[in-house]
Amino acid sequence: MDNPLYTVAQIRAIEQSAYATLPPGTLMQRAGRAAARFAMELLGERTPGNSRPVLVLAGPGNNGGDALEVAANLADAGIDATVLHLPGRQDASEETATAHERARDGTVGFIDMLPPDGDWGLVVDGLFGIGLARPLEGALEGDYRDLVAALEALRCPILALDVPSGLDADTGAVVGPDGIAVRATHTITFLGDKPGLHTAAGRDHAGQVRVEMLEVGPEHLPAAGARLGSAELFARCLAPRRHDTHKGSYGDVAVIGGAHGMLGAPVLAARGALLGGAGRVFVAMLDAGPGYDSVQPELMFRNADDLDLDGRTLVIGPGMGGSAGAMRLLAKALDGNSPLVVDADAINLIGASPDLLGRLAGRRAPTVLTPHPLEGARLLGMTAGVVQADRLASAREMAVRTQATVLLKGSGTVMARPDGAVVINPTGNAGLATAGSGDVLAGICGTLLAQGWPAWEAAIGAAWIHGAAADLLVAHGIGPVGMTAGELPAAARAVLNMLVQESLG
Numbered sequence: 250m251d252n253p254l255y256t257v258a259q260i261r262a263i264e265q266s267a268y269a270t271l272p273p274g275t276l277m278q279r280a281g282r283a284a285a286r287f288a289m290e291l292l293g294e295r296t297p298g299n300s301r302p303v304l305v306l307a308g309p310g311n312n313g314g315d316a317l318e319v320a321a322n323l324a325d326a327g328i329d330a331t332v333l334h335l336p337g338r339q340d341a342s343e344e345t346a347t348a349h350e351r352a353r354d355g356t357v358g359f360i361d362m363l364p365p366d367g368d369w370g371l372v373v374d375g376l377f378g379i380g381l382a383r384p385l386e387g388a389l390e391g392d393y394r395d396l397v398a399a400l401e402a403l404r405c406p407i408l409a410l411d412v413p414s415g416l417d418a419d420t421g422a423v424v425g426p427d428g429i430a431v432r433a434t435h436t437i438t439f440l441g442d443k444p445g446l447h448t449a450a451g452r453d454h455a456g457q458v459r460v461e462m463l464e465v466g467p468e469h470l471p472a473a474g475a476r477l478g479s480a481e482l483f484a485r486c487l488a489p490r491r492h493d494t495h496k497g498s499y500g501d502v503a504v505i506g507g508a509h510g511m512l513g514a515p516v517l518a519a520r521g522a523l524l525g526g527a528g529r530v531f532v533a534m535l536d537a538g539p540g541y542d543s544v545q546p547e548l549m550f551r552n553a554d555d556l557d558l559d560g561r562t563l564v565i566g567p568g569m570g571g572s573a574g575a576m577r578l579l580a581k582a583l584d585g586n587s588p589l590v591v592d593a594d595a596i597n598l599i600g601a602s603p604d605l606l607g608r609l610a611g612r613r614a615p616t617v618l619t620p621h622p623l624e625g626a627r628l629l630g631m632t633a634g635v636v637q638a639d640r641l642a643s644a645r646e647m648a649v650r651t652q653a654t655v656l657l658k659g660s661g662t663v664m665a666r667p668d669g670a671v672v673i674n675p676t677g678n679a680g681l682a683t684a685g686s687g688d689v690l691a692g693i694c695g696t697l698l699a700q701g702w703p704a705w706e707a708a709i710g711a712a713w714i715h716g717a718a719a720d721l722l723v724a725h726g727i728g729p730v731g732m733t734a735g736e737l738p739a740a741a742r743a744v745l746n747m748l749v750q751e752s753l754g
């Protein structure tokens with residue numbers, strides 16, 4: 250299944266192309282009908298007339314027109330729908346004016362302000378969609394800000410039309426430095442899915458996303474530069490194990506890191522690599538460190554300076570620090586031909602050294618960089634805030650500068666390639682916001698490379714499996730609160746085995 254994600258500019262082009270072939274108002278009417286159906290699903294099987302009313306928020310543009318269509322459809326179905334309409338200073342489009350008339354002609358009720366004691370069964374957010382042009386403001390512009398803030402106190406589902414109002418559909422950032430956006434439980438998005446619903450603040454604001462194509466056929470759809478991740482994107486790498494194999498068949502991983510005081514990080518990465526299926530896993534410490542891991546005695550410990558870097562996949566950076574020795578090892582790893590995952594301190598060192606960046610960009614072997622937003626910011630010479638303001642653009646820029654596959658971590662992890670292709674990972678949860686979970690991710694990415702996966706599939710697969718492992722732990726009551734990085738490798742192993750099993754049909 251392909252899950253394309255379209256930019257606002259692309260959605261506008263789809264809209265134009267489909268609009269030209271249809272009678273005016275058709276798309277808005279379809280949007281209204283589909284969203285009303287979804288609203289009724291959310292209301293559940295209640296007796297018409299006996300359910301709590303639906304509050305429909307209608308803004309000044311065509312998103313407001315969609316909302317008015319929803320209200321009219323709900324009223325036609327016998328559901329008590331009340332519209333809070335905030336028209337703008339400019340005339341509404343013809344479609345929106347028609348939708349307004351339709352709602353007025355039916356049994357829809359209209360109110361001017363949110364009553365303090367409203368008891369709603371559902372709120373439909375049709376304030377702003379892809380036409381949001383600036384942050385939601387207070388009194389001067391119709392009190393949108395106060396209205397959205399007041400929704401936070403309501404204890405009912407909120408269905409956003411197209412995009413939660415206040416959210417940037419391209420980036421997933423809340424618009425404005427001190428901005429506010431609707432926190433929906435569900436979003437029905439029209440004419441194609443949008444990246445902003447799946448990354449940065451998007452997951453918190455969009456809730457569950459349903460894509461509604463409004464019967465627009467594939468001939469109107471452009472090629473998408475971004476897609477939502479799924480196991481199908483790496484399915485071709487999921488090979489069942491043959492009997493006639495041995496540990497050498499599944500590759501070696503060596504994790505290089507572990508300066509004084511940070512010895513746990515490479516161990517976590519190595520456990521991720523081992524339980525992810527690599528045939529042999531080494532931990533190459535910069536510090537003298539322990540001689541073995543009592544939890545996972547299969548791991549082999551080496552002194553980093555003595556390790557032969559050839560013929561194995563390297564994961565460099567976890568807990569590595571920024572010493573001269575670390576830098577020397579990194580330069581050696583970058584210059585070599587081994588598949589490489591560059592994580593944590595190794596990324597910081599590259600961010601501070603044009604020489605190391607040049608060596609990285611000159612690599613020919615598969616290379617994946619796994620920065621969190623601050624590490625990414627150091628690489629680009631900007632702040633983490635700027636990286637987060639447009640995670641897709643930032644990841645793409647990192648991929649171009651490093652000529653490597655980039656995996657920008659965080660809610661809605663973004664994978665980017667130097668040619669501009671982007672995938673947003675849909676799995677995972679905030680249980681992963683715990684020290685060491687990134688080390689495990691780097692280990693999983695390394696183990697997939699060691700087992701022959703290309704860099705792109707290894708990055709997409711590692712993010713997907715790591716996130717699904719966290720989701721599995723939550724399903725078993727192990728998190729999100731108190732989930733630990735050490736619990737992830739076994740869960741990731743379970744996910745990987747399930748995927749391989751499923752791939753057999």
Ligand SMILES: NC(=O)C1=CN([C@@H]2O[C@H](COP(=O)(O)OP(=O)(O)OC[C@H]3O[C@@H](n4cnc5c(N)ncnc54)[C@H](OP(=O)(O)O)[C@@H]3O)[C@@H](O)[C@H]2O)[C@@H](O)CC1
Nearest residue numbers: 276277280309310311312377378379380381382383384411
């Ligand atoms: N056309 C079609 O075929 C289809 C369209 N569809 C639907 O239309 C939606 C796009 O509609 P849209 O272009 O009218 O934009 P929308 O999001 O309603 O907002 C624009 C309005 O808001 C205003 N405004 C902006 N920011 C503001 C702010 N901060 N504070 C205050 N005002 C602000 C802006 O006014 P201005 O900036 O000029 O002052 C303008 O009036 C799309 O998301 C989908 O739901 C579907 O039905 C499918 C078919």
Ligand SMILES: Nc1ncnc2c1ncn2[C@@H]1O[C@H](COP(=O)(O)OP(=O)(O)O)[C@@H](O)[C@H]1O
Nearest residue numbers: 621658659660678679681682684685686687688
């Ligand atoms: N709120 C969240 N939702 C989803 N994934 C998250 C969230 N917070 C963190 N993660 C994931 O957890 C990992 C954290 O990695 P990182 O920040 O490098 O931590 P550490 O260095 O302590 O291991 C990344 O894979 C990141 O994508």
Ligand SMILES: [K+]
Nearest residue numbers: 374377412414
């Ligand atoms: K909306």
